[in-house]
Amino acid sequence: MSSLDAVLFDYGMVLSAPRNPQIWSELAGLSGMSEAELERVYWMYRDEYDAGILTGEEFWSNVGASAGATYSPDLLSQMNAGDVRLWGDLNEPMVQWVLQLHRAGIRTGILSNMGDRMSEGLASRFDWIGRFHHTVWSHALKMRKPDPAIYAESASGLGVAPARILFIDDKPENTSAAIAFGMQAIVYKDFDSFTAEMESRGFGDLLRIASSGAR
Template identity: 35%
Template sequence: MTQTQHDAGWYLFDYGMVIAAAPAAGDWDRLEQTAGRELRAPGSTYWAHRHSFDAGALDSPSYWSAVLERPVEPAEAENLDRLDTALWSQPDPRTREVLRSLESRGASMAVLSNMPARMSQIFEAEGWWTGYFEHLIFSGPLRLAKPDPRIYEHALATMGAEASDVVFIDDKRENIDAAAALGLETVHYTADTDLAAELGL
């Protein structure tokens, strides 16, 4: 859906596969070497437990214990969390340009991301991208995850915005559909999306 910058009160961005690009092979290699198993395939234990981790139902040691199928102590979990954060740290250059353009126009921007609590803490302290945004809303600390309608309602309350005043950008169709059902304008971000054009920049 095309939306001009002047029509939107807020731009609400997903993080992974929108602000961040797909993980680089070398970052997967480093995580898998440390974990001692293959993780990147869609059916791996990394993905099987990921939504529960994102939603705060699992803490880091519990998640990595499930992924590695053996007990993981907090120090090892912290190392794996750091490697996992690095995995999702490659910027999408197209989105980066859009963020710069919106910032130059004084646009109001926020992030709504499914992200484990520890990863969100690392990014809040060290992320290159956090300064673009007025609000950073992460699923792990809230123990709510997209597409649960309650996390969108929380985001709207945090921004002090009406749904119709928000453009939400996400790569997952189920998250887009949930946002649209609440009345948010949406952009489904894919490899073929010209985000600047979609936002009228």
């Protein structure tokens, strides 16, 4: 049997698919910038948004101000909604596995660097997010991965010893921090390589247990 008691997921590029290029183009149009210019300023302020230093409205206001634009409250609302849709396409194989884990009664959590309007919008859009045993959105704690304290919060919320938690994230610096904290971790690239690594690490039974619904 697996040595794991819980699985902890990042959201972006693990549970979600890559950002939607059509919606990115729409956001650029709303912003009054080229896609390349929006790319630059979007990431300039993203860490502060994810860390809860900026609200969603402040994030987009800063994006606009960097290009000399002032956005109305209605436009800020549209841009926050567009941001949710931007990252709203799902990585269906991973989401289906999550649903299997839930049916099997295996403890699950989310640990994601995410701002307030993003987490609110995604939780409203996808009811399955409410089925996780514990969720940590970075903005709520005013800290981001790879801060060790955010992994401690996730382990405490799950009620599981770190060594018996598998953390899945697309960024090596985040999985390295999880391992340093005492968790087991996998860098997610694609579903086929993920399942192959699960098998090679001795966790393949967790895939099969989840599918069968038996523990």
